[in-house]
Amino acid sequence: xxxxxxxxxxxxxxxxxxxxxxxxxxHETLKLFKTLKANHEEVDVDRAxxxxxxxxxxxxxxxxxxxxxxxxxxxxxxxxxxxxxLPGINIHNARKIMKECDSFAELSEMxxxxxxxxxxxxxxxRLFTFFNKKTD
Numbered sequence: 486x487x488x489x490x491x492x493x494x495x496x497x498x499x500x501x502x503x504x505x506x507x508x509x510x511x512h513e514t515l516k517l518f519k520t521l522k523a524n525h526e527e528v529d530v531d532r533a534x535x536x537x538x539x540x541x542x543x544x545x546x547x548x549x550x551x552x553x554x555x556x557x558x559x560x561x562x563x564x565x566x567x568x569x570x571l572p573g574i575n576i577h578n579a580r581k582i583m584k585e586c587d588s589f590a591e592l593s594e595m596x597x598x599x600x601x602x603x604x605x606x607x608x609x610x611r612l613f614t615f616f617n618k619k620t621d
Contacts, residue, residue, distance in 0.1 A: 564589070573611030578604045592616075 497503055508514040568579050568589075581603055586592040593616040601609030 571612060572615045573604065573608035575608075578608055
């Protein structure tokens with residue numbers, strides 16, 4: 486059981502958005518899933534299987550690229566998560582950075598004063614030091 490608990494702990498640490506459901510019996514599990522599905526449509530199994538194949542994923546990505554209006558409002562979640570892991574960054578100043586900078590390259594090339602102005606003196610200094618630290 487230690488190995489299962491360790492694996493679950495690692496899984497939840499590496500994927501903070503992951504949510505686990507736990508129940509004591511199959512009957513409780515059934516009640517839990519019925520409650521969760523109460524306001525949702527039944528799953529289309531054929532569509533789910535089609536989405537699972539590589540060809541349909543490519544088609545979905547192409548269709549998504551064709552939509553222009555919604556795409557501009559979407560945030561690259563991987564980039565946002567990476568940004569939040571940088572020193573001195575929290576959700577509030579991450580929003581400021583996403584408004585001001587178009588890329589990590591642009592952020593890393595900012596001056597110390599610009600970072601301090603945007604993030605505050607302490608957070609700005611931490612981030613500037615992170616990007617400009619000399620490595621051996």
